[in-house]
Amino acid sequence: MAAPFPSASADAEHRGAGETGTAAATAPAIEAVGVWKSFGRVEVLLGANLSVARGEIVALVGDNGAGKSTLLKILSGVESLDAGEIRIDGQMIELRSAADAQRLGVETVYQDLALAPHLDVSANLFLGREILRPGVLGGLGFIDKKAMLRAASDDLQLLGLRVREDLASSRVVDLSGGQQQAVAVARALTWGRRLLILDEPTAALGVRETAYVLDAVRKARDERGLSVLLVTHDLLSALRIADRVVVLRLGRDCASFDARVVSVEQLVGTITGVFDGSTRANGSEPGEAVL
Amino acid sequence: MSRPAPTVGAGSEAIGEPNRVEQERALATRLRRAQAVGARAGDAASQGLIFGVLLFLIAFFSILLPNQFPTAFNIRSMGISASVIALLAIGQTYVIIGGGIDLSVGSVLVFSGVVAAKLMAAIGPGAPLAMLIVAGAGVAVLTGAVWGLLNGFLVVKTRIPDLIVTLGTMGIALGLAQVLTNGVDVSVPLVLTTQLGNGNAIGVIPWLVVIALVIAAIMQVTLSATRFGRHTFAVGSNREAGRRVGLRVDAHRMKLYAISGLLAGLGGFLSLALYTNTTIAGHSTDNLVSIAAVIIGGTSLFGGMGSVFRSVAGVLVPVVLQNGFVIMGLQPFWQPVAIGIVLLGAVYIDVRRRSPR
Numbered sequence: 001m002a003a004p005f006p007s008a009s010a011d012a013e014h015r016g017a018g019e020t021g022t023a024a025a026t027a028p029a030i031e032a033v034g035v036w037k038s039f040g041r042v043e044v045l046l047g048a049n050l051s052v053a054r055g056e057i058v059a060l061v062g063d064n065g066a067g068k069s070t071l072l073k074i075l076s077g078v079e080s081l082d083a084g085e086i087r088i089d090g091q092m093i094e095l096r097s098a099a100d101a102q103r104l105g106v107e108t109v110y111q112d113l114a115l116a117p118h119l120d121v122s123a124n125l126f127l128g129r130e131i132l133r134p135g136v137l138g139g140l141g142f143i144d145k146k147a148m149l150r151a152a153s154d155d156l157q158l159l160g161l162r163v164r165e166d167l168a169s170s171r172v173v174d175l176s177g178g179q180q181q182a183v184a185v186a187r188a189l190t191w192g193r194r195l196l197i198l199d200e201p202t203a204a205l206g207v208r209e210t211a212y213v214l215d216a217v218r219k220a221r222d223e224r225g226l227s228v229l230l231v232t233h234d235l236l237s238a239l240r241i242a243d244r245v246v247v248l249r250l251g252r253d254c255a256s257f258d259a260r261v262v263s264v265e266q267l268v269g270t271i272t273g274v275f276d277g278s279t280r281a282n283g284s285e286p287g288e289a290v291l
Numbered sequence: 292m293s294r295p296a297p298t299v300g301a302g303s304e305a306i307g308e309p310n311r312v313e314q315e316r317a318l319a320t321r322l323r324r325a326q327a328v329g330a331r332a333g334d335a336a337s338q339g340l341i342f343g344v345l346l347f348l349i350a351f352f353s354i355l356l357p358n359q360f361p362t363a364f365n366i367r368s369m370g371i372s373a374s375v376i377a378l379l380a381i382g383q384t385y386v387i388i389g390g391g392i393d394l395s396v397g398s399v400l401v402f403s404g405v406v407a408a409k410l411m412a413a414i415g416p417g418a419p420l421a422m423l424i425v426a427g428a429g430v431a432v433l434t435g436a437v438w439g440l441l442n443g444f445l446v447v448k449t450r451i452p453d454l455i456v457t458l459g460t461m462g463i464a465l466g467l468a469q470v471l472t473n474g475v476d477v478s479v480p481l482v483l484t485t486q487l488g489n490g491n492a493i494g495v496i497p498w499l500v501v502i503a504l505v506i507a508a509i510m511q512v513t514l515s516a517t518r519f520g521r522h523t524f525a526v527g528s529n530r531e532a533g534r535r536v537g538l539r540v541d542a543h544r545m546k547l548y549a550i551s552g553l554l555a556g557l558g559g560f561l562s563l564a565l566y567t568n569t570t571i572a573g574h575s576t577d578n579l580v581s582i583a584a585v586i587i588g589g590t591s592l593f594g595g596m597g598s599v600f601r602s603v604a605g606v607l608v609p610v611v612l613q614n615g616f617v618i619m620g621l622q623p624f625w626q627p628v629a630i631g632i633v634l635l636g637a638v639y640i641d642v643r644r645r646s647p648r
Contacts, residue, residue, distance in 0.1 A: 078535065099537030114535040116528035118595035119521070127525055128536035130518045141517040 027090030029054045029227040030075065030106065030195050035084035037070055044070045046251035047084070050229075052195060057221055057228040059238035059259070062248035063271050068231045069111070069199065071248065075229070076108035076197050077101035088194070099128075105194030109201050113184040117173035122152035124172055125187050155190050156182075159216040177204035185213050189220050195227045196220065202237055214241045235264050247271055340640070341588050341604045344633070348608065352615035359618045363495050370496075371489070373610045374503035375400075375565065377603050378558040379581040380588075381510050382439075382551030384602040387585050388514070389547040390527035390594030391446060394457040396555040397577030398464035399438040403559035404569045405468045407431035408477040416480040423483060428560045435556020436549050438464055443545030461578065468571055476568040488564030499561055503603075506554070511599040523547065527594025580609070583630060587637045591644075608633060 031051035037044050045067045052058045062068050073079040075086065077095035085092050088104055095101050101108070115124050126148045132138035152168040172180055181204045188196050196217065202210040218241055220226045232238050238245055239259050247255040247270045255270045269275035352360040359365065379396045386393045407427040411418075414426060438460060445456040492501040514520035525533045526543050533540045562570060588605030590597025613626040 097537070098535045102537055108535070110535065112531075114529070114532040116525040116532045116595065118528040118591075119524055123521060123525075124532075127521075127533070128538050130521060132518065141519055143516065143518050143521060145516075 026054070027087070028052055029056075029089065030229075031087045032071065032075060033085045033087065035071065035074060035086075036082045037067075037074065037079065038082060044251055045074075045081075048248060048251060049253050050075075050246060052227045052229050054227055055221055055225045056244065057218070057230065057242045059230045059232060059242035059245045060248060061232060061235060061238055061245060061267060061271060066248040066271075067251045068248050072108070072197055072199055072229070072231050075101070075195075076106060076110075078108075102191070105192060106197065107188035107192035107195070108197040109181075109184045109188045109199060111199040111203070113180055115172045115180060115184055118171060120169050120171050121156075121175075121183050122149045122168045124183060125152045125155065125168075125190060129191065156186055159186050159189055159212075159219075178206060178209045181205055182209065182213065185216065189216055192220070192226055193224075195229060197229045197231070199231045200233065201230065202232070202234060210237065217241065235267050239264065239267075249273060341601050341608070341637075345604045345608055345611065348611045348615070352611065352618070356615070356618050360615060365614065365618075367495055367497060367500075369607075369610050369614050370500040371565065373606050374497075374499040375558045375562050376577060376580055376584065377503045377606045378506060378554045378561070379551075379577055380584040380602045380606050381507055381599050382554035383581045383585045384588075384590055384597055384599050385510070385514070385523060385547045386551045387582070387590055387592060388527045388594060388597040389523050389544055390530060391453040391544060391547065392457065392582065392592075393439075393442065393548060393551045394454065394578045394582075395438065395442060395461040395464060396551060396558075396581055397574035398461045398468070399435050399552050399555040400559040400562060400577060401569065401571050401574050402438065402464040402468040403431040403434040403556035404563045405471050405477060405559075405571070406434045407560050408479050408563055408569050409471070411479055411483075412477065416482075420482055420486055423480060424487065427479070427483075427563070428557065431560035431563075432553055432556040435559065436553040439549040439552020439555070440545060442552065443548030446548065447541040447544055465571075465575075468569070472569065472571065474571070476571055478568045479563045481567060483564045484567045488561070488567070499565065502561065506557075507599055507603050514597075514599055519546075524595055527591075527596075529595075581606075583634050584609070586641070587630075587633055589637060589641065591641050592638065593641075596641075596644075605637075 028051040031049075033049055034047045035045050035049070036047055044065075048067060048071055050058075050060065050071060060068055060071070070079060074081050074095075077098045077100045080096075086095060087093065088106075093104065095104075098108070116127060119127070122145075130143045131147045131151070133142040133144045138144075149168050156167055167175075167179070167183075172183060175183065181201065185198070185201055188198070198217065201217075202213055205213060214237060217228055217230075221228055230238065230242060239262070242259045245257045245259050245262060245267060246253055247257075247267065249255075249271065250273075257266070257270075266275070349361075379400065383393055383396060407430050410430050411423050411427045414423065442453075442457055442460055445451060445460075446453045449456070451459075487498050490498050492498045514523065522533065522538055522543055525538065526540055526547075530540055533543075562574075566573070584605035585597070585602045586592055586605070587608060588598065588601035588603070590602060609626065609630045612629050613623060616625055616629075617623055
């Protein structure tokens, strides 16, 4: 499929918009440039751009079918892209699998949570990164369950997500939806070094749990300088936590707002296409600079 | 924290409402905790259930038939007849916990046995026993592992359902075993039977039982205490979750089938030692027997949960039943009836246990 290459200006403007966060003048922590993706005949992404500066929290919003989930999956290595580039710290990289992204410090909380329901919480937090016993036993692949339980318990408490005393040793299948979501978020927060990608992280959560999760995410940014990409339908949460809100519409990024000044009405208008119908209605100029 | 007691019938909206919400929430939390405790107790009970059933049966027949059932000779013969199928059930446990199934184990056992028997025949019956064992067991294990790898490769790469892949290789392995032998069983040196198949390791404890128990112990520890074991559970519990945290899910599943094939190969060699020939026609239901044992042992047919030791108990329950029925002079045809009922009960418990509470 022939993908018109995106104009560099779109990218540049996004970088400019990142000034609201603690972004340095350096390259963004991660950026997607002119990403195209289609599934069969369905074109989902038509040259979408997105960048998240170091220590910036970006909310990605958009209507159903705008391509949010696809863009997220591409950034987390689950889907490949047809055309375009992913850059980390300004360097072009190729993500062939979720493991590739994780090695680069990108952790994702998927909407379906991606937990192993029959394993306990500590096993899930450490899945694929088990702590081994010291010495010969460790060399034989023996795992240190106690150490993982302890570490998991500490992590959950630190994140303010320890909603149950025995959470670390509970099977995931026995937890409520909100608790499961908390576990998935805790795993990403524990392991993420560069970027956290959160797909509807508060969809199953109550008001108080939502506040916990958002606080934990902000803390991870403040204390460890993590970048955060938040995909959400919940515009109020987005405005509450994000530095910048990017609107994806019909497979392209169509606007980027400073979260301090934009209103929900403005966002809704942009998401639905009311506010920039003039430039988007025909949609025949892929890759053109917006804003 | 002191909370005002709820006043019945009184209380304006403004005061009563949040209070009630809080109370309901506290109640719900307490309820959930109680449920979790109860569920865990139920879990432990259902996990130990199979050992209880086995002990009950042993006690039952021992009391009913004190002179025939609990004798050294009888226990020994039960142990021997359980040990080969136990090896199949151990491999099957790994495959099923990983979310798969292996119908080919009986045929792989036969094929591996045929290859080993042919090799031993070529070496010559006069060769030292140790040499026969090393060569025969080695080639049988290797052959079984290759069949297992083939199963795993086909399941992972072709996306043909595991049930069909292993149904196919089940036919292929058995057919090829018959092609190799013209359908005539190959005999092995008698010394193999007297020394290994029917021989004792310590006192009256037979070699076959010792081998099966040692392998069961190794495989149980591997399953419950190592990274490999944990990834096996994870792959069976949620394959996609494993993939997303970077587990090499396909490679792992191939390894599980390889383990199953390898143990079936070893079973093939021990079967030779036990029966002195390749018993080509004698293993057509081994696959179902091993699967039933695993399920009776409480391993989830849907993956993600299970235990090797419980599968071994699941092998012993039908053996004890059969043995007891025969001694009692009951028609042995009652044994499959009893096993069928136990199997249905085990799966019913599994289905209930899997659903979230």
